Amino acid sequence: MNEAITKPPHLNQVKRKLDSTLDIDPLPAKKARLDHQSDAHQLEEHCVEQPEKIPLQQPAPRRPCPSFLKDYVDTVHPDPGSHSVYTRISEWLETIGKQREKRCRSDNHLQRSDDRPISRQLTRSAPAEMVRARDADGFAIPPTPASSGSRSYQARDTASATQSRVTGSGRSSAKTLVEDPFYRSRNLALNGIRLDNSSNAFPSDIADLVREVGKDRDSPGPTLDQVRHDASLHALEMEGEEPNVEDYFRSTIFPNPGVTESLRRSDKQPIFKHAVPSAVSIVQVSRPIPDVTYGYRDAAFPGQLPQIVSMGDALSANSQGLLCPFFVIEFKGDGPGGTGSLWVATNQCLGGSATCINIAERLNRQLRECKSDEVRPINSAVFSIAMNGSEARLFISWKHDDLDIYMRKIRGFLLQDPEHYIQFRKYVRNIIDWGKDRRLSEIRASLDTLLEENRKRASAIAKSRPPPSDASSSSKRRSSSSSGRKGSGSNSERD
Known part of the structure; x- marks a missing residue:
């Protein structure tokens, strides 16, 4: 562990690039040379002794994801049980590219990452009870409480008081007609x-x-x-x-x-x-x-x-x-x-x-x-x-x-x-x-x-009705007598 470790030249270049791009301590590049147990343990002791050298402020990356870092970061396999600093840094690096793709989605400019318009159906409107009418000065008008009782005297002309004036001036009217x-x-x-x-x-x-x-x-x-x-x-x-x-x-x-x-x-x-x-x-x-x-x-x-x-x-x-x-x-x-x-x-x-x-x-x-x-x-x-x-x-x-x-x-x-x-x-x-x-x-x-x-x-209407004629009367009498004879004959046959 006391033996000096010689850094290859290409790691020095990686270190300079990492410092200029991310402005953080070059610990991840050094850890790539260490073996899985001894070098990681030495690095943890160094981090514990000098924690102030590990800046954690969010950088301002120029590109979504530095491709040259991926190989080095992915090679690090820390102990799952340890909560080291480089673990947090590696998790943070994975989210850099995703954060760059996010854009501001306000009501004024709704665009996707590929500049396709976002449908306003994706935005949730305010609840119906939050939408209030406003007066001529722009102040919200409070809702009128519903009445469960009978109509009061002050509400006279209600059929016309609650509606706009019918003369067509466009003026909103809170008065009666x-x-x-x-x-x-x-x-x-x-x-x-x-x-x-x-x-x-x-x-x-x-x-x-x-x-x-x-x-x-x-x-x-x-x-x-x-x-x-x-x-x-x-x-x-x-x-x-x-x-x-x-x-x-x-x-x-x-x-x-x-x-x-x-x-x-x-x-x-x-x-x-x-x-x-x-x-x-x-x-x-x-x-x-x-x-x-x-x-x-x-x-x-x-x-x-x-x-x-x-x-x-x-x-x-x-x-x-x-x-x-x-x-x-x-x-x-x-x-x-x-x-x-x-x-x-x-x-x-x-x-x-x-x-x-x-x-x-x-x-x-x-x-x-x-x-x-x-x-x-x-x-x-x-x-x-x-x-x-x-x-x-x-x-x-x-x-x-x-x-x-x-x-x-x-x-x-x-x-x-x-x-x-x-x-x-x-x-x-x-x-x-x-x-x-x-x-x-x-x-x-x-x-x-x-x-x-x-x-x-x-x-006059009753007098204007024609009386029943004699022919119709005699016809009705013959009809009734004929039906009577038929009825009696039927009865005799049954007897």
Whole structure:
């Protein structure tokens, strides 16, 4: 072991090449000259004594795999049980060529080692739940949690709120359809629903109705002094959130008829979709869900119920059985936490009133088909109110020229003004009385007319049927007698 070992010249060349290429200690070249036991043992002792001379940093090879090293590395067969340094180096050298063939495979440049494109099907997409919609500023929009309960009041106009605006501007809309700035000028106008200028004159029959609901009342009501000292009313001007507005005016202005009365009040009930006017298909009218709707219950038509049933749901407004509605109210909040808008409430009144008129016009269409001089169409006009805690706007809507539906403001009211408040209450109570008396009588008379016309039609059809002829009667008698004789003969033969 102490004998000097002379290195052949070719090993010196190999050593220089290994130093310049791999920049590591020339131990593997020296080990190629040693015998399997003694030289390997001497090399291990040398490595243990001077481990700092064995650099392990990763080199930067210029070629995939140095071919001149393979023979020398492969000749080394260390003891499997020993964990020597040269074993780790030889394993590392085997992977150099493989690492050179690897390339960066990002979404921007996907190429194989032979420069053939890699199919994007090999890349895994992000999970579906990680893909989020983004707003106009590029921020991710969090997903909307699924609701397992009934639809809330805040989700009104859901059928139109969750979709993009139908007017085609390309703007993503998180608002309801009635809040769209073009809803009135496009959706309503294209479906024949228009807000008329208040300075225009009313048609004669509508003018008469406006005067009727504005007349003075003899029934008792609050005095000016009582309104002036109503703390709850004046608080609505400063803290007029929508729930507070609803609670106050439902208890003071808008009465709730009893179950034995002919009138019925529905709160926050969606009107049947089939009743909503739809003149064109490219834009739609938002399905109304009025805060308050006045109409009739079945008990209002005890003698006319068969005719109503024969018409199906033509006169029905909602699932509560409200018939022929004539008055809708929309509340909004304008307090610290309120985001209400009377402009939006007016849009809701336009759609709600037009839908109620559409229901009444179904009855008028059947009346016109009777072709009788005694038939008189009912007045299909509908009243509506858009209001918050400090202001109320009263409207009337009517059918115009059998094509369009017009709505016009009758007047506005400042609710904290005692005189305005009393005037507002007077209009509301007169409208309810008109619906309970005059309008109900017109509908009953119209239904009676339809019932009578149906009886006449059925009687005429029965009389128009030809009676059975004498020849056919005698033939039937002969046939029956012949069958009787055959039957008795058969019985005698059996006996």
